[in-house]
Amino acid sequence: xxxxxxxxxxxxxCLAQVPHTCRSPPLLTGALSVANEKFYANAKYTxxxxxKRIRFKxxxxxxxxxxxxxxxxxxxxxxxxxxxxxxxxxxxxxxxREDFHPMEIPADAAxxxxxxxxxxxxxxxxxLVNTWxxxxxxxxxxxxxxxxxxxFGCIPVSSAYYTDKTGWMLSxxxxxxxxxxxxxxxxxxxxxxxxxxxxTEEAANFYSIFKNLTKYS
Numbered sequence: 001x002x003x004x005x006x007x008x009x010x011x012x013x014c015l016a017q018v019p020h021t022c023r024s025p026p027l028l029t030g031a032l033s034v035a036n037e038k039f040y041a042n043a044k045y046t047x048x049x050x051x052k053r054i055r056f057k058x059x060x061x062x063x064x065x066x067x068x069x070x071x072x073x074x075x076x077x078x079x080x081x082x083x084x085x086x087x088x089x090x091x092x093x094x095x096x097r098e099d100f101h102p103m104e105i106p107a108d109a110a111x112x113x114x115x116x117x118x119x120x121x122x123x124x125x126x127x128l129v130n131t132w133x134x135x136x137x138x139x140x141x142x143x144x145x146x147x148x149x150x151x152f153g154c155i156p157v158s159s160a161y162y163t164d165k166t167g168w169m170l171s172x173x174x175x176x177x178x179x180x181x182x183x184x185x186x187x188x189x190x191x192x193x194x195x196x197x198x199x200t201e202e203a204a205n206f207y208s209i210f211k212n213l214t215k216y217s
Contacts, residue, residue, distance in 0.1 A: 019114050019130040022154035024103035026050045030176035036169045038062060046185040049102045052076045055185040072188055075100035079197065080204045081188045090192035094203040103156055105149055109134040114151065129157055140164060153178075 026049035034041045041060025048054070052075035059068050070083040073095060080095040109132040118126035128151040136143040144162040149155060156173045163169075188195075 019111055019151060021105040021107050021109055021132070022149060023105075024049075024149070024154045024156060025178045026102070027180050028103070028176055028178060029181045030173060032171050032173045034058075034060070034169065034171050036167055041067075046180060046182070047103065048180065048186065051186075052097075052100045053186050072186065074186075078203075081192055081195070083189065083192065085189075088191045090188060090195040092192070092195040092197045093201060094197065094199070096203045104154070105130075105132045105147065106134060109147075112146070117157070127157075128152065138163075 028047040029045070030047075031042065031044050034043065039060055039062040041058045043056060043058035043060075045057070046055040054073045054075075056069070056071045056073070058070075059066070061067070070085065072081040072083065074080070075095060075097050078095050078097050080093045082091040082093070084090070112131040112133050114128070114130050116126040116128055120126050129148050130151055131146065131148045133146050134144075136145070141164065145159065147159040148157040150157060155176055158173065159171045161169045161171075
């Protein structure tokens with residue numbers, strides 16, 4: 001009984017503290033689901049904030065068609081590979097280096113609240129999280145976002161991002177491991193070695209992965 005009382009005091013003490021903005025660990029491996037009004041997808045990702053690189057493998061549905069995407073984003077090199085394993089081909093595009101954004105809650109974000117997901121009635125039954133709101137200035141106006149991160153460890157739990165073009169894009173993160181399980185994820189397959197960089201197209205960014213989803217179906 002004494003242990004339970006001490007645990008409850010610890011939980012209440014944590015709730016009494018003012019949450020602070022934070023940055024996630026620099027190396028993460030995990031999965032997420034992404035959805036809006038038009039499509040739904042599940043993805044696995046490998047994330048390296050130190051060397052600014054992301055591997056993103058996704059399978060989903062768009063307009064009643066299945067699509068698959070395998071993309072390797074190397075921001076320091078300014079290159080993005082879109083990999084087609086079925087045809088053994090790669091598209092190599094210029095990537096905007098400045099578009100790398102670490103997983104974090106920026107300093108100017110507004111705290112919406114702190115809650116326990118699940119239950120606080122016993123140990124291991126709940127997860128203490130903070131939900132934040134922010135806006136991003138764009139040439140066409142302002143994008144909006146709402147993100148939930150864990151209080152301890154600053155691990156992403158969910159995110160909602162709004163643009164006039166896409167509407168609200170909802171993401172849920174799960175099965176996250178701190179660290180890189182397979183360093184080879186950050187190297188393109190051998191059949192990509194002959195891919196030529198297209199210098200004529202506009203430089204890509206993270207959202208270029210989702211352009212023209214039907215071509216991946």
